[in-house]
Amino acid sequence: MSPLCGPHSGPYDWGMELEFVRWLHERLPALSEGQIGVGDDAAVVALGGSQLVATADLLIDGVHFDTSQHAIERIGRKSLGVNLSDLAAMAARPVGCLVSLALPRGGVGGVTTQQLAMRLVEGMAPLAKEFGCPIIGGDTNVHSGPLVINVTAFGEPTERGVVRRDGARPGDVLLVTGDLGGSLSAKQFDFTPRVHEALTLHAAAPLRALMDLSDGLSLDLTRLCEASGVAALVDADAIPISNAAKMTGEAALDHALSDGEDFELLIAAAPDDAKRLLAEMPVACGLTRIGETMAGSGVSLRYADGTATPLDAKGYQHQ
Ligand SMILES: Nc1ncnc2c1ncn2[C@@H]1O[C@H](COP(=O)(O)OP(=O)(O)OP(=O)(O)O)[C@@H](O)[C@H]1O
Ligand SMILES: Cc1ncc(C[n+]2csc(CCOP(=O)(O)O)c2C)c(N)n1
Ligand SMILES: [Mg+2]
Known part of the structure; x- marks a missing residue:
């Protein structure tokens, strides 16, 4: 099934970013079997017998971080971390990444352009090592605008294959790793990309659908x-x-539902598989059953007294 439905389908105001992504999906030629294009956390390209998983994220000063407040190394770490999170969201093993920098002419806050570039990479290096995702290239520019960072990361599927976000079926159990909300205070920089967790869970039971909570x-x-x-x-x-x-x-609760940048995993699994994962608990960060899927459309929130209300799709959108 396509990861995207037609334009304007569903009861939500999807906003500019999502409308554009939908348009792209319609506009771009369909890919052949075994490849994944626009619409999932990462793309998948077929390579004569194997597959390459690829994902890109752009981070901008004032939007995803603030150079007047946050240490440069933490900004570098986050720039790679968000990409590792998207590889995790496909249950892919990282293999390498490209780092492209648009550096502000004159640097920022007394830090020269060259120091800025080096400190960003120093911030990425420990994460690149820990997750087996070496920096293999990139590009460096200087301009009159703010710091802009693009990381493009590559991965490979495991024996079980990648997990898409469109594979949930009615009656599946919904699970999340870790905990949610309040990321702006620290977690937006200090989060652990759930790469090991995604691989461990997918090896323990075939996951039906997977995405990261950004x-x-x-x-x-x-x-x-x-x-x-x-x-x-x-x-x-x-x-x-x-x-x-x-x-x-x-x-x-509102914060947990809508802050964003949790970088946890949202999983749909068949009931027996979810039960086994919850019983075995093969991940240290925790795994929680939050609900279930059913036939139809829309998301509802059920309270302890049994009442349910439609859940507003509130979160971060680039407008
Ligand atoms: N300018 C673009 N050109 C081509 N594809 C794009 C463009 N912008 C977004 N996409 C694609 O649209 C889909 C959604 O992008 P988005 O960045 O929202 O991914 P996400 O995984 O949902 O969010 P996040 O990156 O925060 O985890 C992805 O498949 C992405 O590759
Ligand atoms: C300075 C500053 N302002 C706001 C936020 C919050 N924020 C920024 S992007 C995003 C969602 C993911 O973005 P994307 O869809 O581009 O991956 C969120 C929740 C922040 N971290 N720093
Ligand atoms: Mg994602």
């Missing part, structure tokens, strides 16, 4: 459901809320 559970789950052609019911009390989100008091 824009907020309510929005990303809505995307997974729309791509898969299913509806979902999520238990409000089951959502694992981070301590950072809990600090906000009454708004904690």
